[in-house]
Amino acid sequence: MTTAFISVQGLTRRFPDVSGRGELTVFEDLWFNVAEGEFACIIGHSGCGKSTILNILAGLDTPTDGHIITAGKHVEGPSLDRAVIFQGHALMPWLSALGNVELAVASRHPDWTRRRVREHAMKYLALVHLDGSEAKKPAQLSGGMKQRVGIARALAIEPRMLLMDEPFSALDALTRGALQDEVIAIRKATRKTVFMITHDVDEALLLADKILLMTNGPKAWIAEIVENTLPRERSRAELHKLPNYYPLRNHLIEFLVTRSREMAASSAPAPAELRSPPLVRPIATFAPYGAAASAPGPEAPVVATRLSAAHATAA
Amino acid sequence: MTQKWLGLRAALLSLALCGLVLGTWSLATSGSGAPVKMDPEYAKLMGATATHGKSAMPGPAEVGAKLWQHVKDPFYDKGTNDKGIGIQLAYSIARVGLGYLLAVAVAIPIGFLIGMSPLIGRALDPFIQVMKPISPLAWMPLALYTIKDSSISAIFVIFICSLWPMLINTAFGVANVRRDWLNVAKTLEMGPGRTAWRVILPAAAPTILTGMRISIGIAWLVIVAAEMLVGGTGIGYFVWNEWNNLSITNVIAAILFIGVVGMALDQLMAWLQRLVAYAD
Numbered sequence: 114m115t116t117a118f119i120s121v122q123g124l125t126r127r128f129p130d131v132s133g134r135g136e137l138t139v140f141e142d143l144w145f146n147v148a149e150g151e152f153a154c155i156i157g158h159s160g161c162g163k164s165t166i167l168n169i170l171a172g173l174d175t176p177t178d179g180h181i182i183t184a185g186k187h188v189e190g191p192s193l194d195r196a197v198i199f200q201g202h203a204l205m206p207w208l209s210a211l212g213n214v215e216l217a218v219a220s221r222h223p224d225w226t227r228r229r230v231r232e233h234a235m236k237y238l239a240l241v242h243l244d245g246s247e248a249k250k251p252a253q254l255s256g257g258m259k260q261r262v263g264i265a266r267a268l269a270i271e272p273r274m275l276l277m278d279e280p281f282s283a284l285d286a287l288t289r290g291a292l293q294d295e296v297i298a299i300r301k302a303t304r305k306t307v308f309m310i311t312h313d314v315d316e317a318l319l320l321a322d323k324i325l326l327m328t329n330g331p332k333a334w335i336a337e338i339v340e341n342t343l344p345r346e347r348s349r350a351e352l353h354k355l356p357n358y359y360p361l362r363n364h365l366i367e368f369l370v371t372r373s374r375e376m377a378a379s380s381a382p383a384p385a386e387l388r389s390p391p392l393v394r395p396i397a398t399f400a401p402y403g404a405a406a407s408a409p410g411p412e413a414p415v416v417a418t419r420l421s422a423a424h425a426t427a428a
Numbered sequence: 429m430t431q432k433w434l435g436l437r438a439a440l441l442s443l444a445l446c447g448l449v450l451g452t453w454s455l456a457t458s459g460s461g462a463p464v465k466m467d468p469e470y471a472k473l474m475g476a477t478a479t480h481g482k483s484a485m486p487g488p489a490e491v492g493a494k495l496w497q498h499v500k501d502p503f504y505d506k507g508t509n510d511k512g513i514g515i516q517l518a519y520s521i522a523r524v525g526l527g528y529l530l531a532v533a534v535a536i537p538i539g540f541l542i543g544m545s546p547l548i549g550r551a552l553d554p555f556i557q558v559m560k561p562i563s564p565l566a567w568m569p570l571a572l573y574t575i576k577d578s579s580i581s582a583i584f585v586i587f588i589c590s591l592w593p594m595l596i597n598t599a600f601g602v603a604n605v606r607r608d609w610l611n612v613a614k615t616l617e618m619g620p621g622r623t624a625w626r627v628i629l630p631a632a633a634p635t636i637l638t639g640m641r642i643s644i645g646i647a648w649l650v651i652v653a654a655e656m657l658v659g660g661t662g663i664g665y666f667v668w669n670e671w672n673n674l675s676i677t678n679v680i681a682a683i684l685f686i687g688v689v690g691m692a693l694d695q696l697m698a699w700l701q702r703l704v705a706y707a708d
Contacts, residue, residue, distance in 0.1 A: 173611050191614040203608035207630045207706040216626060220616035252707035270616070 117146035123179035140333040144388045152307045154317040157327030163310045171197045196267035198277040202259040204251040210262045211247035214269050221270040237269040257288035274306040314365045329377035335390040356397045364395040450488045457487040486677040494677045519661040524647045527586025539598025564589035564650050578658035585654045590643040597639025601632030633704035641697035648690045
């Protein structure tokens with residue numbers, strides 16, 4: 114285990130419930146780490162508090178209990194070191210694509226001249242292949258292009274980590290694929306730490322190094338941490354041909370379809386277990402398809418190997 | 429193509445309607461009754477009004493001639509009660525402009541404050557609710573008594589009537605800026621001043637401009653009444669003065685000028701509105 118770059122410690126968030134008298138616990142006592150340069154995805158159903166975790170990480174929300182440490186510092190509000198890519202792109206519609214990125218750059222570097230800000234912003238628009246469209250307003254851009262501007266804006270402030278809240282969920286499959294390729298390329302070039310929320314199992318398998326599975330809310334917890342056992346160099350086209358792809362995918366889908374619900378219905382694990390969620394590495398067995406008749410369920414060739422439940426957490 | 433034809437057809441219809449109105453007006457005011465038998469000397473003195481049952485209302489031709497006369501020489505000044513209509517309109521526009529700009533200077537900052545702080549918003553709400561429905565002219569005696577200057581009192585009345593739509597719209601626009609945009613500002617560590625200037629103001633600008641457009645309309649409505657009360661100068665005073673002179677021709681001409689200037693002010697605001705509008 115490398116040293117934790119993002120360390121989530123005992124995170125709890127409660128909201129006042131509808132009546133205003135009681136409280137609704139979204140999640141309680143969450144613990145997990147993300148190493149520097151690691152790409153972590155979080156998967157879970159709506160209402161499990163994924164976005165709340167991201168908002169707390171971004172400094173836009175405050176936890177009821179517990180805390181998050183990033184890069185050795187306590188998270189106490191938003192920071193230019195943690196750039197957020199919003200689900201609904203959140204571009205300012207009165208500014209051009211360039212204006213949106215410039216606003217971010219000028220916030221990072223208030224002492225820069227106008228020209229330097231412009232050049233820096235243009236560099237990042239070119240990175241997401243939007244040079245030529247810089248003068249267009251968001252309303253004149255397609256959904257995919259808008260999200261590209263959002264990515265350029267996030268990268269242009271040169272943050273230490275990227276937080277992405279279902280960035281591609283509003284896009285059609287083709288555009289989403291193109292943007293996923295973009296993210297892979299950018300990741301390769303910058304090695305940034307990324308924390309991303311997604312609903313899309315394939316997206317998680319394509320992009321993430323590790324995948325956090327959350328049980329259904331309320332009172333959600335991290336059920337397990339799935340290590341992506343696919344080789345680092347992977348592409349969308351080749352993904353489904355990789356030997357471990359189906360075991361991983363089936364494991365994730367099975368969790369989303371049945372286990373996330375079943376686990377939520379049972380009582381939460383003991384605090385000691387919550388502190389170190391089990392690490393799981395689904396891999397293909399050598400048994401070919403037909404030979405696995407004894408294995409239960411439709412996900413026949415899957416073996417979920419539990420490595421160690423006691424993987425280290427940052428103290 | 430159809431759009432072009434629609435425009436042309438609408439223009440033709442407008443012209444036809446205009447002709448119809450002018451024609452009816454002309455017919456209704458031309459003397460067509462039977463000649464009244466009277467002493468020719470007396471009839472000459474009384475004119476067509478008495479002899480042919482002609483209405484005292486001027487016809488379109490008379491009003492047209494008067495309008496042309498005003499347009500030809502709008503800025504003459506022959507003493508207190510005989511100034512060109514251009515001068516009178518300029519007085520009114522200046523009063524509206526002054527009162528309105530004062531209202532902008534007060535309403536937009538306070539609107540921002542109300543929009544950004546729910547505490548201040550709720551604290552000020554009862555005052556706004558009570559003050560808003562008061563007819564601006566009801567302030568006139570109080571203004572005259574405290575300010576002791578009729579011209580400034582008129583400006584105050586314009587100020588007070590322009591204030592509310594702008595204040596309420598600014599507060600509404602500021603309070604309803606998209607959460608996402610504010611979150612972007614936060615994650616970019618923008619200070620409150622920079623957030624207000626670079627995010628909230630442009631985001632709320634269309635709503636603010638809508639309030640400003642309503643305000644200028646109300647201000648132009650109110651100035652005529654206010655000037656009738658305070659007297660001296662201005663288009664409102666001109667209308668009242670011509671009524672006292674029993675010059676209906678001048679009254680009608682002034683009404684038309686009031687309409688044209690009101691339309692121009694509204695179009696100016698519409699242009700500003702288009703300037704700050706954004707497609708989402």
